[in-house]
Amino acid sequence: MAATTSTAVSNLLSTKKNLSSLSLTSANKLPTLSPLPTSSRTQRFIVLSASLNSKPTVLVAEKLGEAGINLLKDFANVDCSYNLSPDELCTKISLCDAIIVRSGTKVSREVFESSGGRLKVVGRAGVGIDNVDLAAATEHGCLVVNAPTANTIAAAEHGIALLAAMARNVAQADASVKAGKWQRSKYVGVSLVGKTLAVMGFGKVGSEVARRAKGLGMHVIAHDPYAPADRARAVGVELVSFDEAIAAADFISLHMPLTPTTAKILNDETFAKMKKGVRIVNVARGGVIDEDALVRALDAGIVAQAALDVFTVEPPPQDSKLVQHERVTVTPHLGASTMEAQEGVAIEIAEAVVGALKGELASTSVNAPMVPAEVLTELKPFVELAEKLGRLAVQLVSGGSGVKDVKVTYASARAPDDLDTRVLRAMIIKGLIEPISSAFVNLVNADFSAKQRGLRISEERILQDGSPESPLDSIQVQIANVESKFASAISENGEITVEGRVKDGIPHLTKVGSFEMDVSLEGSIIVCRQVDQPGMIGKVGSVLGEENVNVSFMTVGRIAPRKHAVMAIGVDEQPSKETLKKIGDIPAIEEFVFLKL
Numbered sequence: 235m236a237a238t239t240s241t242a243v244s245n246l247l248s249t250k251k252n253l254s255s256l257s258l259t260s261a262n263k264l265p266t267l268s269p270l271p272t273s274s275r276t277q278r279f280i281v282l283s284a285s286l287n288s289k290p291t292v293l294v295a296e297k298l299g300e301a302g303i304n305l306l307k308d309f310a311n312v313d314c315s316y317n318l319s320p321d322e323l324c325t326k327i328s329l330c331d332a333i334i335v336r337s338g339t340k341v342s343r344e345v346f347e348s349s350g351g352r353l354k355v356v357g358r359a360g361v362g363i364d365n366v367d368l369a370a371a372t373e374h375g376c377l378v379v380n381a382p383t384a385n386t387i388a389a390a391e392h393g394i395a396l397l398a399a400m401a402r403n404v405a406q407a408d409a410s411v412k413a414g415k416w417q418r419s420k421y422v423g424v425s426l427v428g429k430t431l432a433v434m435g436f437g438k439v440g441s442e443v444a445r446r447a448k449g450l451g452m453h454v455i456a457h458d459p460y461a462p463a464d465r466a467r468a469v470g471v472e473l474v475s476f477d478e479a480i481a482a483a484d485f486i487s488l489h490m491p492l493t494p495t496t497a498k499i500l501n502d503e504t505f506a507k508m509k510k511g512v513r514i515v516n517v518a519r520g521g522v523i524d525e526d527a528l529v530r531a532l533d534a535g536i537v538a539q540a541a542l543d544v545f546t547v548e549p550p551p552q553d554s555k556l557v558q559h560e561r562v563t564v565t566p567h568l569g570a571s572t573m574e575a576q577e578g579v580a581i582e583i584a585e586a587v588v589g590a591l592k593g594e595l596a597s598t599s600v601n602a603p604m605v606p607a608e609v610l611t612e613l614k615p616f617v618e619l620a621e622k623l624g625r626l627a628v629q630l631v632s633g634g635s636g637v638k639d640v641k642v643t644y645a646s647a648r649a650p651d652d653l654d655t656r657v658l659r660a661m662i663i664k665g666l667i668e669p670i671s672s673a674f675v676n677l678v679n680a681d682f683s684a685k686q687r688g689l690r691i692s693e694e695r696i697l698q699d700g701s702p703e704s705p706l707d708s709i710q711v712q713i714a715n716v717e718s719k720f721a722s723a724i725s726e727n728g729e730i731t732v733e734g735r736v737k738d739g740i741p742h743l744t745k746v747g748s749f750e751m752d753v754s755l756e757g758s759i760i761v762c763r764q765v766d767q768p769g770m771i772g773k774v775g776s777v778l779g780e781e782n783v784n785v786s787f788m789t790v791g792r793i794a795p796r797k798h799a800v801m802a803i804g805v806d807e808q809p810s811k812e813t814l815k816k817i818g819d820i821p822a823i824e825e826f827v828f829l830k831l
């Protein structure tokens with residue numbers, strides 16, 4: 235089952251644009267960020283059609299177990315459309331909030347671009363995500379989740395089935411008997427017991443294959459540059475280098491993902507290093523073998539036999555020399571195809587997709603940070619604070635200034651490695667970018683969006699005395715090398731500075747520039763710098779009252795020696811330009827800014 239986080243963090247994945255982000259100010263030109271390429275700008279102007287209020291639509295593009303479909307139907311409109319052509323998929327996708335695929339559908343960049351920003355989740359009902367353009371998904375803020383565990387045993391069992399079938403010529407002998415022949419001496423096989431099996435990729439499937447092969451009396455070695463030694467020790471397998479593995483093996487079984495590093499990892503050069511008569515099983519991905527080189531190695535007698543479930547192109551061409559090779563056993567990508575695995579995968583992916591559509595973070599997410607549920611719950615009020623501080627800070631930047639350098643300081647009594655700031659950073663980026671662009675930013679694309687705009691976010695942690703019960707004491711956001719439309723927002727170091735804390739679960743603004751204050755971050759606020767004198771609260775209050783703008787709070791922060799004060803006024807409604815002008819015209823008001831949260 236896919237474990238998901240609390241719904242408390244539902245805004246993390248929301249791609250809904252917050253339309254209430256632009257500020258009306260005394261100097262209302264907007265700050266600039268680096269321009270986006272035209273294509274991505276156009277993308278982002280398309281408003282998402284699936285609001286959180288309407289039922290989302292899930293496109294199930296390949297056969298999925300009934301239990302998964304039923305789970306989806308409880309939450310979403312489900313469109314089961316199989317065998318769509320790439321063009322049909324691109325047409326349909328603009329009407330879908332999520333898509334579920336297996337290995338047979340390419341979720342290409344074109345698919346994300348055609349979705350017009352509506353597609354929020356790609357669910358891969360299985361392990362391998364090489365058919366999903368992950369970079370494009372991330373750029374579009376689209377979460378990719380997979381179902382990594384439910385088909386492990388099925389794939390491992392299929393690997394063992396192919397290994398044994400190959401060694402004893404089961405498929406060839408079966409075809410021969412069915413063709414009316416009785417060729418007992420032609421199909422003498424080889425034994426598995428005592429032979430060396432090299433498991434290439436010692437992950438979930440690889441280690442289950444190793445366990446089973448040991449049960450068959452094989453000597454198992456493994457190669458996996460990233461596998462922990464204790465996992466190998468637990469199974470009783472020695473981890474060796476790639477060259478050692480392929481040189482020592484009588485049988486090689488492939489279980490690594492298809493990535494740029496593993497593509498064609500078995501090729502002419504590597505076949506040449508193998509023992510003559512080696513036998514190869516591939517239940518991973520066709521692309522990890524150079525298929526033409528395998529044909530050559532078979533013909534040269536280096537490879538005695540191969541058993542393949544997967545191919546570079548699926549289905550492979552009918553006249554494929556590899557498929558037709560007498561010493562090659564093939565199956566049509568059946569690794570995950572057991573009743574049990576398909577049922578499990580369907581439930582696992584349906585739960586992950588529904589959770590993600592609700593805004594929860596799936597623990598099986600492939601392109602977003604996986605933050606444990608309890609950490610997210612604890613950080614929730616700080617997540618809100620982070621976004622609001624970003625939003626406030628950027629609204630303080632004067633139009634024409636390019637925001638480039640942002641410093642975030644987290645003050646906490648917890649040890650730095652006990653504070654996961656990835657989600658907070660993402661939300662600050664969201665707050666910084668959304669008010670001044672048409673972009674939508676979420677946890678998936680925050681870092682990408684910052685990078686694309688040339689925003690450098692540096693993070694610093696200050697270790698404070700006190701109880702580490704709360705994850706954070708305060709968050710400070712500073713924007714360097716810009717001018718501010720509200721000069722008082724610039725602190726002594728010349729940077730626009732806003733700082734906030736969480737009090738009773740509610741985010742508060744506690745500092746603007748060098749002025750301390752305490753403002754609950756709800757609604758919108760007018761911040762004024764004034765000459766500190768009696769009657770100011772009343773004057774501003776009555777200007778707002780004339781327009782029926784409800785004041786939720788007022789607070790004054792003073793710097794006594796300079797006799798200046800900064801007053802923050804919380805308002806429930808947005809005052810008109812005229813009303814804001816009237817506030818600016820009050821003689822003691824030196825400057826003011828209206829900030830929308």
Ligand SMILES: NC(=O)C1=CN([C@@H]2O[C@H](COP(=O)(O)OP(=O)(O)OC[C@H]3O[C@@H](n4cnc5c(N)ncnc54)[C@H](O)[C@@H]3O)[C@@H](O)[C@H]2O)C=CC1
Nearest residue numbers: 361362389435436437438439458460490491517518569570
């Ligand atoms: N034929 C089928 O129907 C199925 C195929 N698969 C394929 O099997 C692959 C493995 O699945 P799992 O074991 O669940 O994934 P996994 O992620 O648990 O294991 C993959 C392992 O490969 C290792 N690896 C990465 N690069 C490597 C390299 N250059 N050399 C050696 N090892 C490397 C990783 O460190 C990891 O331990 C999947 O990526 C998928 O493509 C999985 C399920 C069914």
Ligand SMILES: O=C(O)C(=O)COP(=O)(O)O
Nearest residue numbers: 336337359360361362570
């Ligand atoms: O899970 C995997 O990686 C698989 O290869 C299974 O593919 P399938 O879902 O059966 O198309």
